[in-house]
Amino acid sequence: MLSVGVWVIVAPLIAAQYILAVVGLIALSRRELAKKSYVIWNIVILLVFFAGSIAFLIYNKIRPRPKK
Numbered sequence: 001m002l003s004v005g006v007w008v009i010v011a012p013l014i015a016a017q018y019i020l021a022v023v024g025l026i027a028l029s030r031r032e033l034a035k036k037s038y039v040i041w042n043i044v045i046l047l048v049f050f051a052g053s054i055a056f057l058i059y060n061k062i063r064p065r066p067k068k
Contacts, residue, residue, distance in 0.1 A: 016050075017049050017050060017053075020050065020053040020054070021045055021053050023057070024045040024057055025042070025046075027060050028045065028056060030065070031065055032065070032066075041056055
């Protein structure tokens with residue numbers, strides 16, 4: 001069983017990952033990508049903690065959506 005001291009560190013990290021993943025998924029949903037790219041980014045955002053979300057958000061800033 002984890003002691004209270006460990007939860008003081010782990011709980012904010014879990015919350016931050018959840019928030020970062022939600023932000024990344026919202027940004028992903030606003031992009032028009034091929035289905036394969038969409039699925040790959042979705043998996044990366046959800047399974048590669050912190051780095052996946054950060055990588056997509058950087059990609060989203062570097063490669064802006066095309067203007068309609």
